[in-house]
Amino acid sequence: MLKGKLSGKRKAYITAMRTAMLVSTVLTAALVLFLVIYVLIKGIPNISWELISTKPSYLSDKIGILPDIMNTVYIVLATLVIVLPLGAGAAVYLTEYAKNKKLVGMIEYAAETLSGIPSIIYGLVGMLFFCQFLNMETSLLAGALTLVIMNLPTVMRTTQESLKTVPQSYRDGAFGLGAGKWRVIRTVVLPGCVDGIITGCILSVGRILGESAALLFTAGFAHALNGIIDGLTSPGATLTVALYVYAKEQGEFGVAFAIAAILMILTLLINLSATLVGRYFAKRRNV
Amino acid sequence: MKKNRLFENIIHGIFLILGLITIGCVLLITVYLVISGIPAIREIGIIDFLFGKKWASTAEEPAFGILPFILTSVYGTAGAIVIGVPIGFMTAVYLSKAAHPKVRTVIEAAVNLLAGIPSVVYGLVGMLVLVPGIRKLFNIPDGASLFAAIIVLAIMILPSIIKVSITALDAVPKEYEDASLALGATPTETFFRVSVPTAKSGIAAAVVLGVGRAIGEAMAVMMVSGNVPNMPSLFQSVRFLTTAVASEMAYSSGLQQQALFSIALVLFLFIMLINAALNFFLKGNKEG
Structure with a gap:
């Protein structure tokens, strides 16, 4: 409405900024669209039942990614089983027990530091500590333990967020009825952190699926098909590591794109479930 | 009891x-x-x-100079910031202030997806789209170069920059903007002259976070940068601190392997510096 009175300089500034905003946003959106569509178009035709249900065979010169899928499942399960209790426990300590502000600050700073460390460094330290010092050799378990350290801050943070929403009056009420500290935590606090743990779980799965640098030297790149017990103690490539090996070392771009498409679909599903779960919990909280 | x-x-x-x-x-x-x-x-x-300017870890008279890696990492990160920050920043301002809520929801979901895509997928697409594209466009023998790595890194840091900037911009008190509007500024002027300066420490934190992401990325960069230990030059094959560790670790031993650990230590020191900077800006944000 004021447009007529604006000076030329102001008009030019406004137009320039508006254009820059729009162009950037369109560029970002177009980039995502291109990546998703390109990977799916190049990848989906290469996905066949044979590819996902067999293991690679040198005799018949065929590639199958079943071992990589199973390795990914094992490593996700092993990591979650360890990281969820550790992360949730640390969050409970911070919100319920810790009185010393300095200690809380130190733990939170440590968690921030952990989330800033590049995965290649995790891979290196994981190799030195788990594979060599603890004598685990290159194995899925060593990889999973490395991923536990990487995902600890995520689970801790999401659990802490959800614990903050448990009203103090609930705790006071339980204490007032004569419950001990542990009883209050078990009956009042822990049920309140379920949504945080679930969110942390989803985010961690996403990160584990996408991780490659940390696993290269800790879990290795074998394609053997094992059960979960043997699988965890022997080396194995996850889907991302297999993608890297097939694309960079062997030039098998068809297989690489098939894996990329599978990873892309899984990423879409994980993002979708994170959004839906977040919405569901937000709604439940407001009721 | x-x-x-x-x-x-x-x-x-x-x-x-x-x-x-x-x-x-x-x-x-x-x-x-x-x-x-x-x-x-x-x-x-x-x-x-x-x-030392020369890295020849497997030569008969090995040389272990990592200046090429340090400079490549610094240039690569700087390049990614120069390209990624303006785009991310402008997108964040638009989404936080100007966009229709529905548009915002959709694009935010897209940005989240960008954050979730595994780095090897970026590397793969980079290898098959970006590298040949650069080769044809600039007419050079091999497109696997610092330039390709910069583009991939710029894309990979976009989500961190957009998300952290949006959080900072959303936290700007509505009263500031209302006052600016009441004084006769147009909405666009208000966003850039009132909201952005108010959110500046949060936006600085977004940039620092982007620096951390870019300098620590290994796999995607490894797939598009050619991985030759040259001194950095835009259209030459280069090796980063991260890829130096990743590419030789599998077959290294003795002094060579120890030198790789030293590279990781240098990288770690960079990251610790960046973390300290990040903390500084985030703290400033809370107090401000």
Whole structure:
């Protein structure tokens, strides 16, 4: 409405900024669209039942990614089983027990530091500590333990967020009825952190699926098909590591794109479930 | 009663240990990197190691100078910031202030997806789209170059920059903007002259976070940068600090392997500096 009175300089500034905003946003959106569509178009035709249900065979010169899928499942399960209790426990300590502000600050700073460390460094330290010092050799378990350290801050943070929403009056009420500290935590606090743990779980799965640098030297790149017990103690490539090996070392771009498409679909599903779960919990909280 | 107290103390102790695990992990990583990184630096000499221009780890007379890697990492990160920050920043301002809520929801979901795509997928698309594209466009023999890595890194840091900037911009008090509008500024002027300056420490934190992401990325960069230890040049094959570690680790031994640990230590020091900067900006944001 004021447009007529604006000076030329102001008009030019406004137009320039508006254009820059729009162009950037369109560029970002177009980039995502291109990546998703390109990977799916190049990848989906290469996905066949044979590819996902067999293991690679040198005799018949065929590639199958079943071992990589199973390795990914094992490593996700092993990591979650360890990281969820550790992360949730640390969050409970911070919100319920810790009185010393300095200690809380130190733990939170440590968690921030952990989330800033590049995965290649995790891979290196994981190799030195788990594979060599603890004598685990290159194995899925060593990889999973490395991923536990990487995902600890995520689970801790999401659990802490959800614990903050448990009203103090609930705790006071339980204490007032004569419950001990542990009883209050078990009956009042822990049920309140379920949504945080679930969110942390989803985010961690996403990160584990996408991780490659940390696993290269800790879990290795074998394609053997094992059960979960043997699988965890022997080396194995996850889907991302297999993608890297097939694309960079062997030039098998068809297989690489098939894996990329599978990873892309899984990423879409994980993002979708994170959004839906977040919405569901937000709604439940407001009721 | 006494038994009860003991039980409570045990539980308290267990939770305390869980709480201390993160500190333990940071210490573990620091100690391991320092212990395994120092010997090679001692043997090579810190000046020769940090400022040596030649890396020939498997040559008969091996040379372990990591200046090419340090400079490549610095240039690569700077390039990614120069391209990624303006785009991310402008997108964040639009989404936080100007966009229709529905548009915002959709594009935010897209940005989240961008953050979730595994880095090897970026590397794969980069290898098959970007690298040949650069080769044809600039008419050079091989497109796997610092330039390709910069583009991939710029895309990969976009989500961090957009998300952290949006959080900072959303936190700007509505009253500031209303006052500016009431004084006759147009909405666009208000966004850039009132909202953005108010959110500046949060936006600075977004940039620093982007720097951390870019300097730490290994796999995607490894797939598009050609991986030759040249001094950095835009259209030449280069090797980063991260890819130097990743590419030789599998078959290294002796001094060569120790030198790789030293590279990781240098990378770690960079990251610690960046973390300190990040903390500084985030704290400023909370107080401001």
